[in-house]
Amino acid sequence: MIVTYNWLKEYVDFSLSPEELSHRLTMAGLEVDAMDHLGAGLDSVIVARLETVEPHPQADRLTCCQVNTGSEVIPVVCGATNHRAGDLVALATVGSVLPGDFKIKKSKIRGYESRGMLCSETELGLARESAGILILPPDLPLGEPLFSALQLKDVRYEIGLTPNRADCLSVVGIAREVAAIAGSRLRLPQPAAVPETSDGIADLARVDIDQPDMCPRYMARLIRSVTIGPSPQWLVRRLETLGLRSINNVVDVTNYVLMELGHPLHAFDFNRLRGGRIQVRAAQEGDRFTTLDGQERLLQSGDAVICDAVGPVALAGIMGGENSEINDQTRDVLLESAYFDSLTIRRTSKRLGIHSESSHRFERGADIAMVPLALERAAVLIQQLAGGELVRGTLDSYVRPLLPRTLQLRRQAANGLLGLDLSLTRMAALLESIGLACRELPDERLEVVVPTGRHDLEREVDLVEEIARLHGYDEIPVTLPVSRILLQKPDxxxxxxxxxxxxxxxxxxxxxxxxxxxxxxxxxxxxxxxxxxxxxxxxxxxxxxxxxxxxxxxxxxxxxxxxxxxxxxxxxxxxxxxxxxxxxxxxxxxxxxxxxxxxxxxxxxxxxxxxxxxxxxxxxxxxxxxxxxxxxxxxxxxxxxxxxxxxxxxxxxxxxxxxxxxxxxxxxxxxxxxxxxxxxxxxxxxxxxxxxxxxxxxxxGSAPVCFTPISRYPDVTRDSAFLVDAEVPAQALLDVVQQMRLVDLDEVVLFDLYTGSGVPEGKKSLAIRARYRSREKTLTDEEISQMHGRLVKEVLKKLPAQLR
The missing domain is CATH 3.30.930.10 (Bira Bifunctional Protein; Domain 2)
Incomplete structure (x- = not known):
């Protein structure tokens, strides 16, 4: 989200410097990713008047100008064509450094001296594109630094918001946070009173909501006899500062109110709405609809659409349609302000691959209480900038009211989580500074009514987090946690x-x-x-x-x-x-x-x-x-x-x-x-x-491992080879020996398998080595022979084997 220092001051009084405000916002959880000083280092760009403008004798596309700076008249060669004698222009004097590290030097162009440059809005960083040099209002004093004369000196903040802070996707939303930080009060913009026509809107238009789960509330106002044209410079510059392109006075107002209040709006050409009717419903499977970007969209039954008496004219909360867009021939405007379900918008936006400023806000959760204010604010601005007249009354279909959430906060639990000792009064003051209504209950509890725009506050712990950031993370003391260390042995x-x-x-x-x-x-x-x-x-x-x-x-x-x-x-x-x-x-x-x-x-x-x-x-x-x-x-x-x-x-x-x-x-x-x-x-x-x-x-499982000491007495080995059928596995021979459980038999291993000369067809020779050792005495040769004889007999008895 992008806001400016001066714009914030329109809604809240504070004395924080731009740098201090950046720090305080970041510490309150609204991280300032970038801070730009608009007009800094450009005091050498001044207001000047063109005394004469003559064609360059050696170049068709250049003009030779005599420029009055208020103290002298200097020659400047210019490549634009939209200026004439008597215009006030922006002059970058010799030595100026324009955005992009472009340095202005004294030079000769096709043999004529040039001691400066006449600047366009693009060259001054005021716009992304421009058709010629900047022509200034005629009442500005000569020689005055341009940015000071136009009151353009400002500080622009780019704030990185987490997805849960949809309430801060507007200048007013950020101003509410600034008011809490500075201990001041937020001033919401109040639309001026504008005369209305005698006939009512209910006689001319109609709104029906068929899907209350997709759209709980839809409001509309009608402005007739407007004149579509360019927006005034103050509005164009505001939008350009936020990275938005100016389109025309009506569309620009909807974008301006969107960025100001955070609530999306849409303007329809009323004369192109068939039947003068607005219907909010689910799209029919397979419907096709062309959006403002010229792309045909294939709709599904889960998509919310705005329809007239015949068919879709807008993708609800995402983008309008070509068949009802504002153009130069528009005379009557139907202005929409509505609340759409975040899940519906998110699903449709993702499936169609459309991401707009409108869908960005509805996906995260808009404020249904902002619907009437945004509508009235935009309607009055359109009447002021595009002329025409407001039709009496407002269409307001509120079929499923959304009530504020009520939570309870326990003082002891909050202080326990934060490691603080704040009073209940202090906690209530912090929460009320951002628009939450609080009422004290017995047992040191607060009843907190959460505004409909704070979708992120769902549990008690969310309120504790708000208290922490508003009190100041740097004000939370560093303490060592007290806890018991529990030993958990793996099973x-x-x-x-x-x-x-x-x-x-x-x-x-x-x-x-x-x-x-x-x-x-x-x-x-x-x-x-x-x-x-x-x-x-x-x-x-x-x-x-x-x-x-x-x-x-x-x-x-x-x-x-x-x-x-x-x-x-x-x-x-x-x-x-x-x-x-x-x-x-x-x-x-x-x-x-x-x-x-x-x-x-x-x-x-x-x-x-x-x-x-x-x-x-x-x-x-x-x-x-x-x-x-x-x-x-x-x-x-x-x-x-x-x-x-x-x-x-x-x-x-x-x-x-x-x-x-x-x-x-x-x-x-x-x-x-x-x-x-x-x-x-x-x-x-x-x-x-x-x-x-x-x-x-x-x-x-596994048997416990037991240590057996090594015998101090010598061992003796005996080798025996057995002739068995080829299909008899060697493991069968070893199993027979191990099942005998001879006390003094230390180990038996298979050390040879032989087939070939001397071994009959279908037979194989398996040779084992048995090691004997007693743990109590030295075994005699007779004892070893007896044990080994028993082993051989057991093998011959249990297996179809012969001793080789």
């Missing part, structure tokens, strides 16, 4: 999840976090069956894009997309994991949420370096990573069972992970990515991936 679930992350990072994996929103097309690329439960997605009501329109039911697709993106950037050696929730459709109001762990490996086994080999990761790297995780969590025995049943995994290079114990439970799947899925995600190299159920890990 067993949180501890286990933390240990999972720590262990994976310790093994060289990097964690990633993807969006929970994914595309529904990912499940096709993952080759999931049509009846797969993971295809039943929770849809998002207002997705940002179709690519993020459903909640994920698996972490695998996002992991594969991340891998593909990294590989495309030539980051080829990756060990990644994601530990995040997935969301499944449930019978409850909220989706079912479960924690999953996705692991992925691809590329070389060792990082790039002088000792790096070309060995690529394989299934057993992923298996080892999971075994290390199970060991770190002390989950007990886990087993890997061939075949996963997952369509995104290679059927011959994948398996399921199961927990041990009396009631085994599937913990997840792992394996090499299926070649078809690999092509669908454009992955140029093999990927090994695991999808684990963290909730199952949590339910399984």
């Amino acid at each position: 067993a679930r949180q501890q286990l999840i933390g240990r999972v992350r720590d262990q994976l990072v310790a093994q060289g994996a990097s964690e990633l976090i993807n969006y929970s929103f994914v595309s529904p097309t990912l499940w096709d690329r993952l080759q999931l069956a049509d009846d797969d439960l993971r295809r039943q997605n929770v849809r998002i009501l207002n997705p940002l894009t179709e690519e993020q329109s459903v909640m994920r039911t698996s972490l695998v697709p996002s992991m594969l997309e991340t891998l593909a993106r990294n590989l495309s950037y030539r980051n080829t050696d990756l060990t990644l994991f994601e530990l995040r929730p997935v969301f499944r459709v449930s019978d409850q109001d909220l989706p079912q949420e479960g924690l999953r762990l996705c692991l992925a490996l691809t590329g070389r086994r060792m990082p790039e370096g002088w000792a790096q080999t070309d060995q690529m990761v394989d299934f057993f790297d992923l298996k080892g990573l999971i075994e290390g995780l199970a060991q770190a969590l002390n989950l007990g025995s886990v087993s890997f069972v061939a075949g996963s049943g997952e369509p995104f995994l290679h059927p011959g290079k994948s398996c399921c992970l199961w927990s041990g114990g009396l009631q085994p439970r599937q913990l997840g799947v792992l394996g090499e990515l299926h070649p078809v899925v690999q092509d669908c995600f454009e992955l140029p190299q093999p990927v090994f991936i695991a999808d684990l159920d963290v909730e199952a890990l949590v339910a399984l």
Whole structure:
């Protein structure tokens, strides 16, 4: 929002300097982003009179002027054509520096001396564009600095407002804040009394509101026999100061009142309104309507439109239509002042891509109490600037009154939040300074009536915030908070999840976090069956894009997309994991949420370096990573069972992970990515991936880690090789040994797998190494032989095996 120092003084008396006002506004929550001193450094641009104007003898488009400065007559060569002898003009004398660092020097132009420059409004920074040099009023004193003579010296503030402060989107709104800061009173502009015609507006026009939820109130006045023309200079300069372009006297008045009072208005050419009727209703689906910018708009049933007796003439609260705009032939003006629902305007404005000064205010919430004042103010100004006569009476359709909100404020609660000790009287005075009505209640409470223009004040804490900023943030003392420090120990679930992350990072994996929103097309690329439960997605009501329109039911697709993106950037050696929730459709109001762990490996086994080999990761790297995780969590025995049943995994290079114990439970799947899925995600190299159920890990829990001292006695190892069928897994052999629970058996490992010469077809040789050690004594060779013999017999008994 842009305001000026002098304009604010028209509505409130204050003695703050421009710099102090900027600081006080910023400290009150209205941050001043920029402050410009208009006319500063331009005192050398003076009022001068053209004594003679003659054509330049050597240039068709130049004129040679004799310019009277009040103390001397000097020659100036000018390139404009809109001046003549006797005009008062703006003369930039030699040495002047105009906006844009343009320096005026004494020079010769086509052989004729020029000792200054006749300036246009654009060159002085008073307008964005101009047709020629600035012609001044004839009664200004010669030699007077231009900006002082025209009373243009001012300070312009550009204030950055937060979206909730719609009440400050006007000069009067900012002036209300200044009045509170300076301890003064706000003066609202009072329209002058203007004679009205004998006939009434009700006999000539009519207003109907069909959608009270879209438009609770609509008012209108009629001004007849106006003359459309340019606006006076004071109005043009006011608008230019705010960054608005002058159009004509009627439209300029509506823009001026908009910036002054903050309430949007619209002027219709009354003679182009068919039937002399205004109807506020919802658009019909598929309606087409051309707005003032010449664009045809396709409307929907949720859009609010202003119609005459035939069809739409304006998009309510956003922009008028070409079929009713003010032009040079307009003679009668119907002036609209209304209140439109912010949600309706915001939705239509966003969908159509139209953002106007009007929609900007209605979207954030206008003040319904400002409707009559804005209408009367604009009607009187139009009559004064465009002539004509005001038709008696006002059309006022107020079908759904909006009442002020009433809140209660507790003194103790407010002081507790602010760390102050303000009296209830002081709090009431601060709130009343910005237009809130207060009444004291028992128990040190205030009843506060919030004006209809303060949509941001909804709760008690909002009033506390107003007290804080009006009292002054710099007046709040610095104190140390008094509170108790509570120790919150993570529960067993949180501890286990933390240990999972720590262990994976310790093994060289990097964690990633993807969006929970994914595309529904990912499940096709993952080759999931049509009846797969993971295809039943929770849809998002207002997705940002179709690519993020459903909640994920698996972490695998996002992991594969991340891998593909990294590989495309030539980051080829990756060990990644994601530990995040997935969301499944449930019978409850909220989706079912479960924690999953996705692991992925691809590329070389060792990082790039002088000792790096070309060995690529394989299934057993992923298996080892999971075994290390199970060991770190002390989950007990886990087993890997061939075949996963997952369509995104290679059927011959994948398996399921199961927990041990009396009631085994599937913990997840792992394996090499299926070649078809690999092509669908454009992955140029093999990927090994695991999808684990963290909730199952949590339910399984982890046994406490106990320290066992190392035995002081020596160990002895025995090796044995067994001939088994080729389809018997090595884990079956290890399981038989572990189930024996031999007291002095320290460890058993598989150290060899052999097929080939000497081994029959369909068989394989598995060799184990058992280490024996007692914690109480040194074992004899006989004791070790007996234990190892029992181990071999048990294997031969439980498995179809032969000792080699």
